[in-house]
Amino acid sequence: MTITLYTLRGADPACTFSPHCWKAVMALKHKGLDFEERPLRFTDIARTEGGFSKTVPMLRDDGHLVSDSFAIAEYLEETYPEHPSLFGGDGGRALSRFVEAWSQSVIHPAISRIAVHEIWELLDPEDQPYFRESRETRLGNTLEGMAANSPAEVAAFDARLEPLRALVKRQPFLGGEEPLFADYIVFGALQWLRIVSTRWPLAPEDGVTAWFERCLDLFEETGRKVRARAG
Amino acid sequence: MTITLYTLRGADPACTFSPHCWKAVMALKHKGLDFEERPLRFTDIARTEGGFSKTVPMLRDDGHLVSDSFAIAEYLEETYPEHPSLFGGDGGRALSRFVEAWSQSVIHPAISRIAVHEIWELLDPEDQPYFRESRETRLGNTLEGMAANSPAEVAAFDARLEPLRALVKRQPFLGGEEPLFADYIVFGALQWLRIVSTRWPLAPEDGVTAWFERCLDLFEETGRKVRARAG
Numbered sequence: 367m368t369i370t371l372y373t374l375r376g377a378d379p380a381c382t383f384s385p386h387c388w389k390a391v392m393a394l395k396h397k398g399l400d401f402e403e404r405p406l407r408f409t410d411i412a413r414t415e416g417g418f419s420k421t422v423p424m425l426r427d428d429g430h431l432v433s434d435s436f437a438i439a440e441y442l443e444e445t446y447p448e449h450p451s452l453f454g455g456d457g458g459r460a461l462s463r464f465v466e467a468w469s470q471s472v473i474h475p476a477i478s479r480i481a482v483h484e485i486w487e488l489l490d491p492e493d494q495p496y497f498r499e500s501r502e503t504r505l506g507n508t509l510e511g512m513a514a515n516s517p518a519e520v521a522a523f524d525a526r527l528e529p530l531r532a533l534v535k536r537q538p539f540l541g542g543e544e545p546l547f548a549d550y551i552v553f554g555a556l557q558w559l560r561i562v563s564t565r566w567p568l569a570p571e572d573g574v575t576a577w578f579e580r581c582l583d584l585f586e587e588t589g590r591k592v593r594a595r596a597g
Numbered sequence: 598m599t600i601t602l603y604t605l606r607g608a609d610p611a612c613t614f615s616p617h618c619w620k621a622v623m624a625l626k627h628k629g630l631d632f633e634e635r636p637l638r639f640t641d642i643a644r645t646e647g648g649f650s651k652t653v654p655m656l657r658d659d660g661h662l663v664s665d666s667f668a669i670a671e672y673l674e675e676t677y678p679e680h681p682s683l684f685g686g687d688g689g690r691a692l693s694r695f696v697e698a699w700s701q702s703v704i705h706p707a708i709s710r711i712a713v714h715e716i717w718e719l720l721d722p723e724d725q726p727y728f729r730e731s732r733e734t735r736l737g738n739t740l741e742g743m744a745a746n747s748p749a750e751v752a753a754f755d756a757r758l759e760p761l762r763a764l765v766k767r768q769p770f771l772g773g774e775e776p777l778f779a780d781y782i783v784f785g786a787l788q789w790l791r792i793v794s795t796r797w798p799l800a801p802e803d804g805v806t807a808w809f810e811r812c813l814d815l816f817e818e819t820g821r822k823v824r825a826r827a828g
Binding site for chain 1: 682684685686687688689690691692693694695696698699701702703759760761762763764767768770771772773777779
């Protein structure tokens with residue numbers, strides 16, 4: 367009954383940079399579950415587990431396959447109810463979707479604009495053509511054009527985090543005194559940026575930085591065990 | 598054991614426009630509690646209930662006084678646990694603070710920039726000097742200067758709601774299938790804008806508009822019973 371979590375990797379198998387995969391890693395750690403992480407390249411995903419999912423993270427647990435980070439968190443919450451809760455009740459589960467919507471509509475696009483060229487540099491040569499083509503189409507610019515705009519995006523990043531900055535003046539985690547899955551949703555985004563980019567946009571004295579460091583400390587510093595370009 | 602809710606009014610006692618007071622009204626309705634609303638002018642607050650609070654909403658319940666909309670919601674949740682929950686558990690309570698932080702750091706400042714001159718127009722003459730002075734200091738501009746910038750702020754408003762727009766594609770309320778206090782936090786902001794401003798910035802076909810209409814429908818259309826400049 368080993369749990370397997372398929373995640374995403376760069377050319378270096380230890381470079382597991384995907385924000386969505388980090389959410390799933392932290393959710394499994396939060397539940398106190400043992401699991402084996404198997405990092406894949408983009409081009410490996412379609413030939414894994416019979417092509418069950420086009421994306422990672424993908425979880426295999428005792429014959430069950432689940433993809434999508436939020437669906438994985440919901441699966442873990444339902445399957446392991448006696449382990450620490452990821453949502454803190456139905457209200458927490460519903461409002462975690464708002465945190466996800468905020469992270470993916472405000473934070474993720476900004477990180478893409480900052481770091482898409484640096485992500486491409488980290489990928490396995492086999493993944494690079496797919497990534498370049500799909501991202502250049504999505505962003506309407508070349509990766510090199512995006513890199514040229516990156517400093518302006520870094521300068522604008524700080525203000526996008528204002529809601530989280532205001533929150534962590536009041537409580538140590540989005541989940542309150544202790545973290546919940548909502549924390550891992552936003553942690554995943556900043557961990558992605560930390561791993562792939564040399565351009566870290568937050569000041570050491572920023573409350574968001576202090577919150578992020580608290581997340582990096584969790585579960586015996588799970589988040590610090592990956593090599594990060596931001597140091 | 599009558600519950601009294603002190604709210605804010607304009608020159609017209611029926612013009613109860615404060616976003617924070619609307620949160621408290623909706624929280625009381627959600628709990629199914631009878632209450633008497635007593636609208637005050639800004640300059641009445643300090644001489645009400647012995648100057649207990651400098652701000653409204655302020656709740657008096659059987660000798661207890663509570664001010665601040667979130668504190669009122671927490672008081673109601675603890676005092677009336679057998680009534681419908683405002684948070685849906687501890688996780689929902691914690692994450693409602695993130696919704697509050699988002700609303701107050703992203704939505705409220707934008708509404709102030711759109712409508713501060715129109716709010717001033719609605720106030721009782723006794724309140725107007727205090728309001729002008731405090732808002733001009735806070736905003737670093739005259740009310741008339743803010744009014745001149747208002748169309749640009751209206752044009753930028755739509756994009757600020759993107760996280761809520763993404764969410765309501767997935768579920769009818771922030772609270773999930775049914776509303777929670779988190780919905781009233783954001784409803785209060787848009788209800789404020791609807792009441793004070795002729796400049797309604799959202800398209801009829803916008804998913805946020807549909808969500809707002811669902812909120813206006815709640816509790817026998819409580820939110821529609823106030824006169825609104827946006828119609």
